[in-house]
Amino acid sequence: MTVALAANAPTLFDIKSAQLPLVALRVKTDRLDQVADELAAQYADVPDFFDNDALLIDFSQLDTGHSTDPTPMAFEALLQAARSLRLRPVAVRGGGTVHAQLAEQAGLVVTDEVLPAKTTAITPTPSPSVAAAPAPTPVEPPAVAPSALVIDKPLRSGQQVYARGRDLVVLAMVNPGAEVIADGHIHVYAPLRGKAIAGARGNTEARIFALAMEPELVSIAGIYRTSEVPWPDEVLGKPTQVRLFSGPDGDKLVMDAIKP
Template identity: 45%
Template sequence: MSKNQASKSIEMKISTVVAVSALLRETDPALLDSALKSMTGGASDYFDNEFTVIDLAGCDLTGHTIDWPALINLFKSYSLNPVAVRHAPAEMEADIAAHGLSIDVVARPRQQVEEEAAPAQAPEPAPAPIPAPAPAVAEPISPPSMPQQSAAMIVDTPVRAGQRIYARGADLIVTAVVNSGAELIADGSIHIYAPLRGRALAGASGNADARIFALSMEAELISIAGTYRTFENGLPKEFAMKPAQVRLDGDRIDVLPIHTRA
């Protein structure tokens, strides 16, 4: 097999996976089973095999062990598929991994700068752990409510580190700052009328014509239809902290200026 043939055997692209968060207040499988029965009303199709992140932030785990096989089997019995655990103590991580679950690491963003407007120069980062809020849910373990048959999802509050917003089947419009460690996902295009400092993934369902627009481009990662580009060393100075758009040209991600003056 030639080198060219071998290189085509696998291709890596950004993929977006939407998961529900199970916000636990208890870890006793019997108590959780009772809560799930009450929540679902006994309906077997209440959940639809959603990927599930188990969030332990609300649990007192001091001197406590968790029966992971029982917990995993309980979720699966309600058509929920646990894939990761969030806010787990370090001493539990080996046991969690041994049961086939990933550790969902809460983002540790740069020190947040003033959110009302883009600064002339970004301050030096000062890492500090900030607990990430879970996606908004009606009740613990319930799937997040999404707009139905909407051409666009509008978010007019700051998107904080650790938050993920997904506009399924729609464009995403954000009128406030998107902080480092936050992630925006849209099946359509993404429009940000504020600084973009986190990750933005447009065309998530494969729409190669989708674009990303930002009033102040400061992104950590951008992606169109799975093709992505990162900026570990910062954006080129002609685009950094300026109005810019992102589009896909073949297999190449292009960042282009947006001219705001005639």
Template identity: 40%
Template sequence: MALIAPPDNSASPFEFRSAELRLVAFAPATLDPVRLEAGLRNKLGGGEHFLTGEQIALDFGSLPETPDAVEVAALAALLRRYSLNLVAARGGNKDQLAAAREAGLIVLSDEGMAPAAPAPQTATTERTPTLIISRPVRTGQQIYARGGDLVVLALVSAGAEVIADGDIHIYAPLRGRALAGARGDTSARIYTTCMEAEIISVGGVYRTLDETLPASLKSKPAQVYLDQERLVIEALSDIN
């Protein structure tokens, strides 16, 4: 008769491990669902976007109101419609955080939002290849270079959107939206040979260009970058 060894009950069924949290903060200035819906639609569009599937922390730092749990839950439902998962809250006063807890959110300290330390750079560090698009980006289309730079060799039409976690280079007219440094890289830049954009963004700082650009920039080669927290649009011919 075969003998069956008894299970080893000495092994622990689980273990605790340190983990770094990296959440995207959502800092509303209002809880008005109409204004929030319009803002989300304007920045993220109606389909897949550069934050699709991200876990979100509600940052009370810019919110003067004190919501109840029902309002926090309604905000979570609105964000889910844009494929954003509200899982935590931070900042604010004790009543705001109490409402977040009642709505089922985790309350974080500021340390919980600290970005992960960058990995040491070595010669073998893997880098996401540049995404190169050689066809026109038509109205309603979105191109996203996740984890790297984006190069577009054709027209970006009005109503189209190009996004990159790194730099964006457009060797043709830019007439739609361009969002560089989509995951917070404030050193990213946008370059185009013909600046006619609707909206530009670097590192999460947006600017609408519905107003008339000066003649030195309109339809001219230009670059966009952040100076502190201010977006700068500069003619490429001005660079020495």
């Protein structure tokens, strides 16, 4: 016997599942005060790198059996360092009991997993006597990628350009002491003599291209190399691409000459 129960639906609001894009800070040491100092130092010269992004602090890589529990002062220092960079800590994942307690005291959500919401489609079974017509496959319009940021003037020492969420194209020289940063690829159609940081938010597929590769530093997804180690003669001052290679020995930067 089926019983139908009367129900009332709210008319002024709805409760729905939602997905929130998060920036994840993966903590690799139990010295949270040192993490706070390094975080602040890393982005001190890029004040607009974050834009009130929601932050997940991830302690899942810590060995809680051999690590030291954080103090409230160290945990608060980490939160303050994040907020000073326009990050908004909202959740904590992993860690031990003390990490969870400090997170709850700070008003953060404690979660084991942050996963995208899943939708399950229920298809009715057709009657055996009636052939069901195939349901049309919905076609989603292709996402429009943001256009690249194009810079057509030389960048002098002390100047910095950041292409948030897109590629960066520079049509003039990047002089020593200048910095070009992008969440995607970096293309320099001129000599690259300053610093180039591609995949700034962890995009390991990002690459750096230059017509004359002579940089002070190149970095992709946090893996970097400086000119303190001389660049190979095969690429120095020549058209070159830099990419990230992941192998059994870890991540490393690979430089390939671009042949006409």
